Each structure stands twice: as C-alpha cells, then as structure tokens.
Amino acid sequence: MVIVKMNNTTVECSIAASELREIGLTPEAIMNGEKKTVPFMAQLNREVGEQLGYNPETEVLMMSKNMMMDGSVRIFAIKMSNEDIQKSADRIRGSAEAILREMTQERVDSIKAKTGFDKGQALNEMIGHVSELIEQIYDQDEEQDPQIEAMAKPIVNTEKYMARFKDINSAARFAKVSYSLPITGSKLYKENDEYFVTLVLEPDGENAVYDLRRCGLEYAEELMMNSPEQTHVEETAKCIIKEDALLHLKDMLAK
Structure with missing residues (x-):
C-alpha cells in the first residue's frame, strides 16, 4: 500500500x-x-x-x-473544515441556481413545440448545457484546494455517449486514440451514410471525460452524452458490431 x-x-x-x-x-x-x-x-x-x-x-x-x-x-x-464545507455548499448552490435558469419552462415548452430532428437537437443542447453546469460543481478554481475534485469524482455516475462519424475510417481513428480510456459496452451502428459508436464511460478519478471529448472533437462529427438521439439510433439503425466495437475498429487500422 x-x-x-x-x-x-x-x-x-x-x-x-x-x-x-x-x-x-x-x-x-x-x-x-x-x-x-x-x-x-x-x-x-x-x-x-x-x-x-x-x-x-x-x-x-x-x-x-x-x-x-x-x-x-x-x-x-x-x-x-467548516470553511471548506461552506465553500462546497456555496459552489453547489450556485450551480443549482444556474441550472434552474437554464431549464426554464419557456425553454422546455419551446423544445416541446419543435418536431423531428430539431426537437432532439434542441433537447440535446439543453442537456449538454446542464451537464456542463453540473461538471462545474467539481471543477476547482484558483482559490480552491485540490481535494474538492478528488472528493467529487467517485459520485459521478457512468455516462452513455454516442459519437457520429461521416465514414468508417474516422470511426476507426477515434477508436485507436480512445481505446485506452475506461470504456465499456461499445457498439457500432450505421444509418444511411453515417456511422455511430455508442459507449459507456467509467469514471476513474482522472480526466477520462475530457480525454474522450478531445477525441470526439478531433475525429467525430458530433459527440453526445445521454442523448435522446442515441435511443433513436439504437432502435432504428443497423448494428454492425454488437460487442467491443472500439477494439474491432482499432484493429482495422493495423491491417
């Protein structure tokens, strides 16, 4: 030990x-x-x-x-100490108030009024903003001690992600750089001319979320978290690789 x-x-x-x-x-x-x-x-x-x-x-x-x-x-x-507890409470309270401002009933009604792809995109955008606000609870600023993030990491639950790619080669390059991350349950889908990789990210107390997003920005057309579009893809698209999709995609580049 x-x-x-x-x-x-x-x-x-x-x-x-x-x-x-x-x-x-x-x-x-x-x-x-x-x-x-x-x-x-x-x-x-x-x-x-x-x-x-x-x-x-x-x-x-x-x-x-x-x-x-x-x-x-x-x-x-x-x-x-009591001061540390107060700082944590103030930070969480501030984030909670920001989330309430983000998720106004007016905005929810606006999303409900949309149809088709626009509805899913608007909902995903709102969820993404709220997720960023939640992450800020765990981010340390210059005046905060490092222990705040270390304490918060274990309470972060596993998150479902879906990456959209314009071609199979982009998906393979994404798999190569993201394979070392704590990812489970990856699958590959195809719908029309696009490819989708779904996966579950296991928090490991480090910067896995940020590393995954960096991979997504570099190789994917879009990276979504807990998105309603993922449910649509899983229900309607053709599943090409049902298990260990990242492993199989990564191996494609080695051939």
Whole structure:
C-alpha cells in the first residue's frame, strides 16, 4: 500500500489487488463496504488522520474510493473544515441556481413545440448545457484546494455517449486514440451514410471525460452524452458490431 500526502488536507492511498488478497480482502469488498473490511478501513482512517492532523471535534474526514482498471483501489482521504464545507455548499448552490435558469419552462415548452430532428437537437443542447453546469460543481478554481475534485469524482455516475462519424475510417481513428480510456459496452451502428459508436464511460478519478471529448472533437462529427438521439439510433439503425466495437475498429487500422 502506498500512502501519499498530497497537501495539508488530502492523502491518497493506492492498494494493489494482490495486497488485498494477502489480507483476505478483495477490491470488490472494499468498494462495496462489506463488513469484513471494517477493521482495515478503521486502521486506514487512523493512519491518514494522523498524517493530516485531523481533529474529529471540529473537522470532517471524507474518504472516497475508486477501483482502477487493473483492479487496484485508490482511496482519497480529505480533511474538511467548516470553511471548506461552506465553500462546497456555496459552489453547489450556485450551480443549482444556474441550472434552474437554464431549464426554464419557456425553454422546455419551446423544445416541446419543435418536431423531428430539431426537437432532439434542441433537447440535446439543453442537456449538454446542464451537464456542463453540473461538471462545474467539481471543477476547482484558483482559490480552491485540490481535494474538492478528488472528493467529487467517485459520485459521478457512468455516462452513455454516442459519437457520429461521416465514414468508417474516422470511426476507426477515434477508436485507436480512445481505446485506452475506461470504456465499456461499445457498439457500432450505421444509418444511411453515417456511422455511430455508442459507449459507456467509467469514471476513474482522472480526466477520462475530457480525454474522450478531445477525441470526439478531433475525429467525430458530433459527440453526445445521454442523448435522446442515441435511443433513436439504437432502435432504428443497423448494428454492425454488437460487442467491443472500439477494439474491432482499432484493429482495422493495423491491417
């Protein structure tokens, strides 16, 4: 187990799957908070608390867990004072107010009045703006400590994405650069002369979302998240590759 003190309020612990098995635990047991992990987590809590100078009377010690692609577990321990708690609350409140301003009933009614592709595009645009506002809750600014993002990452759920391509070669190039990201369940569809790749992105505590969007900007005509258009494509388009589409597309370039 490697414990790194990142700053005065944050400690990062990395534990290999093999180390957990040596003490009779598994990564899944840690992530699910099973009863048999309580003694280990209590010991870890004490160790990081000592490193951070944690005062249980006046401070809160937040612990969040991520399971990495190799099966190891990364745990962030963040010490929060009343000032930190207030900053987090103010940031979340501000984002919530911005979301309410974005999703006015007038705008919803305008979307409902549209038809066909325009309706889906307008809805996707609104959802995209709201998603950006939600992401701002987790973004750190110059005055905020790094622990805020580390604490927020685990509560981000998996997201469904769909990328639209003008040809199969563009889809293959996208697959080559995005294959290393924590992506599951990728499929390839074709409708008319366009190709669509659907996938699920697993948050891993790093910048996977931004890396995926960068790939989309470079190779795709459009990259959509949780889009109603994806449901339409999945129901009406021809599914060419039903499993591991990114792997098969990537291999096309090697031939």
